[in-house]
Amino acid sequence: MLTIQKNIPLLPLNTFGMAVNAPFLSVIRTVADCAHIKAHIPNHLPILPLGGGSNILFTQDPQAWVLKNEIRGIHLLKEDDGSVWLEVGAGEVWNDFVQYCVQHDYAGVENLSLIPGTVGAAPIQNIGAYGVEVKQLIDTVTFWDFNKETLVTLDNAACLFGYRNSIFKHELKGQFLMTHVVFKLSKTPNFNISYGNIQEELDRMGITTLSLKAVSAAVVHIRESKLPNPKEIGNAGSFFKNPEVPHTIYQSLKDDYPTIPGYTISEQVTKIPAAWLIEQCGWKGFREGDFGVHQKQPLVLVNYAQAKGSDIFHLSTRIIASVQERFGISLEREVQIV
Template sequence: MLDIQSHVSLKSYNTFGIDAKARYWVEIDTDEQLRTLFQLTEFLMAPKLILGGGSNLLFTRDFEGLVIKMSIQGIRIVREDASHVFIKAGAGVNWHQLVLFCVQNGYAGIENLSLIPGTVGAAPMQNIGAYGVEIEQVFDHLEAVDIRTGETRIFNHAECRFGYRESVFKHEAKGQYIISNVTFRLNKNPVFHIDYGAIRETLATMGITEEKLSIKAISDAVIRIRRSKLPNPAEIGNAGSFFKNPEISKDQFETLKTAYPALPGFPTGDLTMKVPAGWLIEQCGWKGKHIGNAGVHAKQALVLVNHGGATGSEILNIAYKVQQSVEDKFGIRLNPEVNII
């Protein structure tokens, strides 16, 4: 049974805490409900917004269409072999809860992605990643419902066309499918990734030696790092990293390095370097600054925050100003990681 409501506030469904409204709203708990929804002709042509945890959205206006809150649950092992365990999770499963399930059962591969906000369904759309690991490294396939036909389609790894915080669902297939379930391929024999960010140093402060290293230790270290640097959305509205880390040519990087010797960079290919957006923003003097009720977080310049009562337009305004100052100073254009509505 579908319970379609109208004029629903989205304030508690987005981590920025923006009080936008949905013209229509429905919560989906099963695949069957999703298929039923697309048999309702009155909503076929309506604009649709798929909502997971609301942790990667900035509402600058009300949504004059149908908001579909994906709440399909369930985590189960569907098969395994000598080296891998294949785990299927519903689109509405909290991402961190899936990580904890895998860590507790000794299934390796996503421990570096601990405490990332959001849901399983949004993870492949964004190809979420942190500390040297991205979803595409453990992704097997997903099931998605075609909005036009109501039919289920399976997308394999190649068909998802993963890139840095990118997938086919943000481009050619945008607005055409709703992800209902995702299957991941976890490792029985872990490969540890600890040479990113402050993981190695944090493990040392925790008293974790190479002999004691485990996926739980890495998960605990990542959780400690994220809690020390990133604000809790329950306390201050934010959507985590607002901008992507830009990739620039090695030639441009070397030129900038001459002018700014402290400029950090990480090779991403033969001819490109990834530069931390937070460092660029901080060098432009934005860290801890605010305009009205919108601002840049005092501990992490990559995070824009709602100090209370800010509108989406106010947060977007400060984002534009940050973009412009970084481009003026470094000649680098920052692109949002957050989806702007």
């Protein structure tokens, strides 16, 4: 049943723990709800789809109609000798879906274990971790287009996936609600344990025979030891993207800073860890009142108790300015600012 709620606190619905209110909020459970809600939303008011609120910073009450996505369900659409195609409701919790795949021996998503949020938000910023990006596993996505008032399905190529990027952050922003994602997963695992310290963790766990379950558990252990749990300290994971720069720029930075890390992305481009740049500028562990930079992970900005979104936003601006001044590199925010 589609309901309209007014003046709803969003505190429990965002992992930064910002105490803001939505003027209107509706829970979307079906595609039909998307079609029906349109008639209630005044023309001047934009929509704001919300999943787990784990990639969003509210700096004020959103001047928007919040659509909380709770479209559920995991369906096996088809299979062949090597693969399965699963259609997943956009409101499914991402890590529940990962664990479902691990239990059913469907391979591909295990390195993305424990990323917070929903399935529907995963394609929007092309979530990634431990050497895997979700774009490698997506067959199609389906969304309700509020301008055209119809369902639209895009294949993988049409989503224009990039590093933490897709068409959904650009042309389609603000006019759609993701309803379903179809994943193509493998029946035969192709373990990817060379990234980070997965192998080390598997050794520590005493694992000698690889399995999806073991790799997923290793990733969960590593993440739990490195990243702050939003239930304890408000945060939205990495606040900034890792900058990609031309090789020539990287080489000249290396002359000045011989220890600067870099990963070759293509013939022309090197990716530099933003965490290293931020740490070099002295921000790691910085705290002012209730907001700061995490002690172990300088990419993560935190709300220790009652920080305001504007405090966190201004801190991010100061960090961007200091990295720009010292290294000549413009950091880009990964988190969506409202």
